[in-house]
Amino acid sequence: MTDRDRARAWPAPAKLNLMLRVVGRRPDGYHELQTVFQFIDHSDWLWFDVREDGAVRRLDAIAGVAEDDDLTVRAARALQRATGCRLGADIRCEKHLPMGGGLGGGSSDAATTLVALNQLWGTGLDEEALSAIALPLGADVPVFVRGRAAWGEGVGERLEPVELPEPWYLVLVPPCSVATRDVFCHPELTRDSRPITLADFLSGDVTNDCLPVVRREYPEVESALDWLSAWGGGRLTGTGACVFAVFDDEARALEAFSRSPARMQGFVARGLNRSPVLGRLIQG
Ligand SMILES: C[C@@](CO)(OP(=O)(O)O)[C@H](O)COP(=O)(O)OP(=O)(O)OC[C@H]1O[C@@H](n2ccc(N)nc2=O)[C@H](O)[C@@H]1O
Numbered sequence: 606m607t608d609r610d611r612a613r614a615w616p617a618p619a620k621l622n623l624m625l626r627v628v629g630r631r632p633d634g635y636h637e638l639q640t641v642f643q644f645i646d647h648s649d650w651l652w653f654d655v656r657e658d659g660a661v662r663r664l665d666a667i668a669g670v671a672e673d674d675d676l677t678v679r680a681a682r683a684l685q686r687a688t689g690c691r692l693g694a695d696i697r698c699e700k701h702l703p704m705g706g707g708l709g710g711g712s713s714d715a716a717t718t719l720v721a722l723n724q725l726w727g728t729g730l731d732e733e734a735l736s737a738i739a740l741p742l743g744a745d746v747p748v749f750v751r752g753r754a755a756w757g758e759g760v761g762e763r764l765e766p767v768e769l770p771e772p773w774y775l776v777l778v779p780p781c782s783v784a785t786r787d788v789f790c791h792p793e794l795t796r797d798s799r800p801i802t803l804a805d806f807l808s809g810d811v812t813n814d815c816l817p818v819v820r821r822e823y824p825e826v827e828s829a830l831d832w833l834s835a836w837g838g839g840r841l842t843g844t845g846a847c848v849f850a851v852f853d854d855e856a857r858a859l860e861a862f863s864r865s866p867a868r869m870q871g872f873v874a875r876g877l878n879r880s881p882v883l884g885r886l887i888q889g
Pocket residue numbers: 622634635636637638640706707708709712742743744745746759760761785786789842843844845
């Protein structure tokens with residue numbers, strides 16, 4: 606990335622679900638969750654050039670995702686519809702976050718597009734209005750728009766900001782992709798967990814109800830979890846496939862990563878209670 610590119614780039618950070626409970630199911634089939642979201646400093650990067658002709662175009666292809674289905678393109682068009690804005694955009698996206706990894710990369714790309722174009726187009730929507738446009742794009746998009754680590758309920762749209770420790774995480778990316786829908790359709794998924802409180806989570810209840818199903822269906826996830834057990838235990842983010850372990854300092858996380866088997870992809874990243882998108886927004 607050149608210096609000029611870096612100055613104009615917008616981050617789309619990953620999230621981790623530090624716990625995830627499935628506490629019910631709505632009549633439309635969506636599952637009621639309890640979860641805790643925290644951002645990490647590992648991101649996709651996006652660039653926007655405003656167009657006067659109203660067209661929204663994606664300049665970098667993403668394997669397996671057609672332009673009209675791309676969440677950045679859908680987000681830009683949703684913002685146009687909601688505001689009547691006649692401007693368009695050329696959108697570039699440098700992907701670093703794996704797809705189907707439970708890191709929310711597509712959702713984060715969509716949220717960054719909403720926040721950035723709201724500024725670049727001068728459409729002036731507040732956080733509340735942007736979040737309302739975000740939810741139909743995906744259950745995870747609102748938390749990225751709001752940009753604060755959060756306790757989430759419902760399908761992730763009821764969000765309460767939380768201040769958490771910001772440790773270092775070793776995130777392993779097993780060589781498989783998990784479709785969120787497949788996990789939620791699985792007959793053996795626990796769907797009636799007892800709801801807990803934030804205090805329960807803070808005292809150590811970090812259950813992820815998707816884990817037993819994902820562990821069984823995806824041997825690659827199981828072996829990553831087994832390997833992390835030597836480092837204090839691995840946890841699944843969202844519906845996977847990524848798993849993570851928590852460290853007090855970066856050096857120890859890097860040491861663990863350096864000892865991981867060669868076939869294991871991954872990275873070390875810091876937990877963040879504020880999304881870097883908020884900082885980019887202030888910068889203009
Ligand atoms: C589970 C979570 C936890 O953060 O993360 P991921 O593992 O996908 O990152 C999210 O709630 C995912 O959010 P997101 O990835 O935006 O999901 P969506 O596109 O809205 O939904 C994909 C599909 O999963 C199912 N789904 C999703 C969310 C939910 N609460 N109940 C569901 O049953 C639905 O069948 C839906 O069609």
